[in-house]
Amino acid sequence: xxxxxxxxxxxxxxxxxxxxxxxxxDQARQAAEELRSRGILSETLVLxxxxxxxxxxxxxxxxxxTAAALSNYLSNFHSVQLELLSPSLYHHxxxxxxxxxxxxxxxxxxxxxxxxxxxxxxxxxxxVAYDQGATGPVLNRLFQGALEVGKRxxxxxxxxxxxxxxASAGVKLAERIFGKLQERTALVLGAGMIxxxxxxxxxxxxxxxxxxxxxSLDRAEHLAHEYSGKVIPWDDWESALILPDVIVSSVSxxxxxxxxxxxxxxxxxxxxxxxxxxxxxxxRNVEPAAAGLYNFYLYNIDDLTQIVQQNRxxxxxxxxxxxxxxxxxxxxxxxxxxxxxxxxxxxxxRHKLKAERAAFIRERAERIPGLTVAQREQxxxxxxxxxxxxxxxxxxxxxxxxxxxxxxxxVEAIRELFLPDRERP
Amino acid sequence: MNxxxxxxxxxxxxxxxxxxxxxxxSGRDWSGRLGSLLLAGGLIAHYFALLVRARxxxxxxxxxxxxxxxxxxxxxxxxxxxxxxxxxQRSVGAFVLPFVLAFFAVSQIAPADRLAAPPATGxxxxxxxxxxxxxxxxxxxxxxxSVIYLAEQRLLHKHRVGDVVWRLPSLDLLDRMSQSxxxxxxxxxxxxxxxxxxxxxxxxxxxxxxxxxxVVTLLVLVAYAFYLRxxxxxxxxxxxxxxxxxxNFAIVIFSFTVVNLFFSHAHRYF
Numbered sequence: 057x058x059x060x061x062x063x064x065x066x067x068x069x070x071x072x073x074x075x076x077x078x079x080x081x082d083q084a085r086q087a088a089e090e091l092r093s094r095g096i097l098s099e100t101l102v103l104x105x106x107x108x109x110x111x112x113x114x115x116x117x118x119x120x121x122t123a124a125a126l127s128n129y130l131s132n133f134h135s136v137q138l139e140l141l142s143p144s145l146y147h148h149x150x151x152x153x154x155x156x157x158x159x160x161x162x163x164x165x166x167x168x169x170x171x172x173x174x175x176x177x178x179x180x181x182x183x184v185a186y187d188q189g190a191t192g193p194v195l196n197r198l199f200q201g202a203l204e205v206g207k208r209x210x211x212x213x214x215x216x217x218x219x220x221x222x223a224s225a226g227v228k229l230a231e232r233i234f235g236k237l238q239e240r241t242a243l244v245l246g247a248g249m250i251x252x253x254x255x256x257x258x259x260x261x262x263x264x265x266x267x268x269x270x271x272s273l274d275r276a277e278h279l280a281h282e283y284s285g286k287v288i289p290w291d292d293w294e295s296a297l298i299l300p301d302v303i304v305s306s307v308s309x310x311x312x313x314x315x316x317x318x319x320x321x322x323x324x325x326x327x328x329x330x331x332x333x334x335x336x337x338x339x340r341n342v343e344p345a346a347a348g349l350y351n352f353y354l355y356n357i358d359d360l361t362q363i364v365q366q367n368r369x370x371x372x373x374x375x376x377x378x379x380x381x382x383x384x385x386x387x388x389x390x391x392x393x394x395x396x397x398x399x400x401x402x403x404x405x406r407h408k409l410k411a412e413r414a415a416f417i418r419e420r421a422e423r424i425p426g427l428t429v430a431q432r433e434q435x436x437x438x439x440x441x442x443x444x445x446x447x448x449x450x451x452x453x454x455x456x457x458x459x460x461x462x463x464x465x466x467v468e469a470i471r472e473l474f475l476p477d478r479e480r481p
Numbered sequence: 482m483n484x485x486x487x488x489x490x491x492x493x494x495x496x497x498x499x500x501x502x503x504x505x506x507s508g509r510d511w512s513g514r515l516g517s518l519l520l521a522g523g524l525i526a527h528y529f530a531l532l533v534r535a536r537x538x539x540x541x542x543x544x545x546x547x548x549x550x551x552x553x554x555x556x557x558x559x560x561x562x563x564x565x566x567x568x569x570q571r572s573v574g575a576f577v578l579p580f581v582l583a584f585f586a587v588s589q590i591a592p593a594d595r596l597a598a599p600p601a602t603g604x605x606x607x608x609x610x611x612x613x614x615x616x617x618x619x620x621x622x623x624x625x626x627s628v629i630y631l632a633e634q635r636l637l638h639k640h641r642v643g644d645v646v647w648r649l650p651s652l653d654l655l656d657r658m659s660q661s662x663x664x665x666x667x668x669x670x671x672x673x674x675x676x677x678x679x680x681x682x683x684x685x686x687x688x689x690x691x692x693x694x695x696v697v698t699l700l701v702l703v704a705y706a707f708y709l710r711x712x713x714x715x716x717x718x719x720x721x722x723x724x725x726x727x728x729n730f731a732i733v734i735f736s737f738t739v740v741n742l743f744f745s746h747a748h749r750y751f
């Protein structure tokens with residue numbers, strides 16, 4: 057009942073390799089099916105994101121051989137030479153595999169520390185494998201544990217709370233001023249890539265109205281259409297600045313697009329309602345002197361980048377707390393795993409001892425003259441009772457104990473002693 | 482018995498303050514929840530401390546500085562906890578608890594009269610006093626919220642977005658919390674003042690007896706009603722309304738101290 061993991065991620069492989077071994081959902085299903093039908097794994101789950109491709113499994117036999125078989129399989133499945141793939145692949149077993157997955161689900165192994173998307177991706181990968189019937193008791197327990205760890209790390213630490221991109225930092229700052237953004241209006245000046253990132257985040261927060269202004273009308277219409285916004289003509293500044301609570305500006309211009317005088321007039325027209333401006337343009341789109349206006353909050357790209365850097369340090373300081381939660385759940389999982397293994401060992405031991413006892417009595421009973429059937433059954437019963445008391449009861453008692461993983465090794469020693477030829481359960 | 486309740490209250494308020502600080506600094510949810518729980522425990526212990534005193538006086542404690550300040554601290558804590566539950570926001574606790582603690586601690590040091598029934602008692606009078614002090618507590622809370630608003634706004638303007646700013650309520654929420662608190666204060670002082678007139682009428686047969694406290698109370702009512710009106714106006718909403726709220730509380734302090742001690746005949750400590 058060991059767990060094996062073979063995979064690669066952003067740390068072990070460059071993007072050129074990662075993109076060659078990524079799985080779509082259909083490919084993940086196909087791989088899971090093939091790995092089980094070929095007898096390489098009895099339980100399988102493929103986790104594939106833009107930063108990692110990993111195969112988790114429970115092999116029917118020794119995991120060392122399974123790891124090699126999995127590497128070969130990945131190489132063949134994606135038609136990538138094994139020599140090219142091997143240096144990027146990592147192999148983890150049991151405790152290390154469990155710990156790796158729990159760290160992945162917590163965002164501790166992500167390229168952007170603490171990012172939240174990975175938990176959804178783990179959940180989706182598990183759903184796909186579960187629906188297919190590719191998982192069994194071990195992987196079900198393992199991935200349910202991973203989802204639980206991910207959730208705990210997000211609720212009990214601040215690993216994922218701070219914004220880590222300029223776009224998300226800007227949106228979070230807007231929330232510091234306006235609270236929930238649902239009733240707010242945003243104006244996008246310049247329909248570039250970075251504006252689109254901010255707009256996507258604003259739409260996620262269900263901003264109620266979105267206006268787009270761009271020199272190129274086509275691009276403005278495209279962005280407005282994509283995010284259910286409205287286009288305002290480029291020269292209609294007076295009405296444009298009265299409406300929004302948030303302005304996202306990323307216009308390519310040598311001169312500031314929004315000068316203090318224009319903004320001062322606009323603020324007066326809007327009754328000095330608070331206005332938050334994210335100036336993402338380079339050179340800056342908003343005249344810096346405007347920052348002193350009443351109820352006017354101006355953040356340029358450097359300000360936002362600085363916040364992101366502060367947040368990165370803050371997130372890093374949360375890592376020990378997150379690791380403690382991960383360790384706690386790894387311990388829980390291993391205890392569960394060991395208790396299940398113990399049941400298997402005890403059952404195997406019982407069968408072995410009963411078989412030995414039957415052969416032993418048959419042989420010895422023939423040498424005892426006058427032993428009746430009833431007396432023989434009585435002796436058998438006594439020996440059974442003795443075996444239960446001496447070996448099986450103590451082994452069973454271990455099930456509920458802490459640190460079972462260590463203690464089970466003692467039971468495994470018993471197994472090795474009594475069942476030397478038997479395969480592991 | 483009173484000593485036991487004093488110790489329990491003090492321990493709970495100090496613990497609550499520490500837990501709220503922990504929440505503000507670390508952002509750990511359990512710390513915030515512990516702060517609320519300890520505050521609720523402190524309120525219960527403080528209530529019994531006030532009850533023991535009220536039984537001795539046969540009315541709410543108001544006729545000495547000690548009782549009045551203790552009641553103020555209790556009502557401030559109660560108002561804050563209600564507001565916290567209503568707005569689901571715990572990060573302000575660290576700023577309010579020092580005031581609750583200060584009023585409670587000073588009330589124990591302040592000179593207390595002997596426990597003897599004062600000349601004015603009765604249910605209407607008790608409500609008049611309690612509602613008036615509740616109003617002062619609510620106005621005090623709105624003042625604290627306004628100070629936080631101005632501080633957070635300044636930090637956001639200066640781009641000093643540190644740990645605490647991410648955990649504080651948004652400016653919009655602080656504004657709404659302050660308005661809720663002022664609304665509670667206005668309702669309380671309105672009803673409390675009306676009950677005061679009813680009580681005077683029953684006692685003397687005439688509603689009006691000139692007392693400078695009446696004038697200042699009217700001024701407080703008008704000032705806060707003015708604040709509520711302006712706080713909903715886009716031009717005033719935010720920093721300007723917060724500054725006005727702080728100024729208004731200065732009038733309350735003036736009414737609570739100078740007017741009570743030197744000018745009013747019937748309102749010494751409420």
